[in-house]
Amino acid sequence: MRNRDIRLIWNIAAAIVLLFVGPPLLGVGGSILGAKFASLFFSDDASPESGYLSLSVKLMLENAELREMAAKSRLYRSMLNYTRMPDVTALVGRVMYRSEGLVRGDLIVDRGSDHGVYPGAVCITSRGLAGIVTSVDATSSTVVPITSPSIHVSCITATTGSLGILGSQSGGRLRLEYVDSSSKPETGETVLTSRFGGVYPEGIVVGRVESVSEGARGLDLSLEVSPAVDFERVNEVLILLSEENAQ
Amino acid sequence: MRDHLSGWLIVAAAVVVQFLMEVTLGRVFVAPAILVPVLVYLSLLYSDYWSIEGAMWSGLVIDLLLHQPPGVSSIAMLSGIAVAGKLLKSTTGVLEVVFVFNALLASVFTDIVFIFLAARPVGSGFGAQTLLVVPRIVFVLLLFPGIPILLGRKNREF
Numbered sequence: 001m002r003n004r005d006i007r008l009i010w011n012i013a014a015a016i017v018l019l020f021v022g023p024p025l026l027g028v029g030g031s032i033l034g035a036k037f038a039s040l041f042f043s044d045d046a047s048p049e050s051g052y053l054s055l056s057v058k059l060m061l062e063n064a065e066l067r068e069m070a071a072k073s074r075l076y077r078s079m080l081n082y083t084r085m086p087d088v089t090a091l092v093g094r095v096m097y098r099s100e101g102l103v104r105g106d107l108i109v110d111r112g113s114d115h116g117v118y119p120g121a122v123c124i125t126s127r128g129l130a131g132i133v134t135s136v137d138a139t140s141s142t143v144v145p146i147t148s149p150s151i152h153v154s155c156i157t158a159t160t161g162s163l164g165i166l167g168s169q170s171g172g173r174l175r176l177e178y179v180d181s182s183s184k185p186e187t188g189e190t191v192l193t194s195r196f197g198g199v200y201p202e203g204i205v206v207g208r209v210e211s212v213s214e215g216a217r218g219l220d221l222s223l224e225v226s227p228a229v230d231f232e233r234v235n236e237v238l239i240l241l242s243e244e245n246a247q
Numbered sequence: 248m249r250d251h252l253s254g255w256l257i258v259a260a261a262v263v264v265q266f267l268m269e270v271t272l273g274r275v276f277v278a279p280a281i282l283v284p285v286l287v288y289l290s291l292l293y294s295d296y297w298s299i300e301g302a303m304w305s306g307l308v309i310d311l312l313l314h315q316p317p318g319v320s321s322i323a324m325l326s327g328i329a330v331a332g333k334l335l336k337s338t339t340g341v342l343e344v345v346f347v348f349n350a351l352l353a354s355v356f357t358d359i360v361f362i363f364l365a366a367r368p369v370g371s372g373f374g375a376q377t378l379l380v381v382p383r384i385v386f387v388l389l390l391f392p393g394i395p396i397l398l399g400r401k402n403r404e405f
Binding site: 008023 | 295299300302303306307311316317318319321322325326329364
């Protein structure tokens with residue numbers, strides 16, 4: 001065999017060996033070299049620089065946590081403003097899921113009779129009236145939203161004081177009916193719960209007047225109302241519990 | 248020694264050009280093949296050192312630069328140039344003709360071996376796109392006949 005052929009075979013053999021051991025060799029060698037290179041800049045002892053770095057990371061994480069807590073706190077504070085009424089306590093419930101329903105579906109929250117929840121308890125969010133508890137299990141309860149056809153709420157407009165009964169219509173819209181035509185309600189007015197009816201506490205925001213039209217019989221007015229609560233995005237509700245019912 | 252130094256400079260330049268073309272134009276099937284014809288040319292003109300050691304080390308460098316499995320290009324070029332040399336052993340003629348045939352055959356074999364070894368799983372890389380190796384080889388060979396003239400070796404015969 002000629003010298004050229006021997007060299008050729010040796011080189012091909014070396015390349016084949018490289019093909020098999022090359023990737024792990026490169027991986028290990030690269031890691032070692034990379035670590036050596038990194039150690040030139042970041043020493044593993046407790047130098048002031050590394051202490052500063054770890055402190056920065058720790059503070060950054062703490063900051064993120066505090067920001068989240070502040071956001072929660074703002075939410076709860078705005079929700080709790082509604083509960084400044086005698087004989088009412090509030091309980092925060094997390095919406096676990098929504099059941100399939102006629103209009104928007106019922107909200108299932110993670111608070112039940114074990115927590116003092118009872119059927120008929122009113123639920124609100126930071127934006128306004130959400131619905132009413134209709135059935136209660138030990139650890140969960142069903143909240144029917146005000147967009148459900150079975151719910152009717154006695155309401156009043158904030159500026160002109162037009163009274164009416166709020167019910168739902170198709171598409172999740174609300175309609176305030178039986179409004180006295182002499183009260184002259186206006187579009188854009190805020191709709192609140194009224195002191196009549198006895199179920200809902202007075203003054204809870206329900207929505208905003210979108211349009212005013214004549215009622216079906218022509219003797220009264222009918223107001224289209226857009227709900228204040230976005231029921232697609234409700235994550236938490238505040239369940240209002242009156243002390244006498246809770247006992 | 249002086250020949251080796253200038254030869255390695257040429258090979259290094261070819262590796263850099265090949266690397267730059269492959270990262271800008273695309274791998275195997277798009278960038279023109281430069282390195283194999285250069286090695287064939289050097290081996291024909293000087294010694295088979297360039298078709299063996301030259302192919303081995305330049306292949307390894309280009310594999311590392313292009314993040315290919317190390318050794319694939321070396322095996323492909325070593326075997327490609329060797330097979331072309333064996334098949335065209337009895338060819339005689341002026342340098343340009345011998346070079347063109349050798350480089351063409353060596354490039355084709357190199358690409359075939361490379362595609363076979365570099366694909367994962369091994370051997371799965373062949374398809375219609377393999378035909379693209381032909382224009383990439385022909386393209387560069389159109390430029391190469393001018394090089395011996397530039398280097399003043401046009402009258403050398405084999």
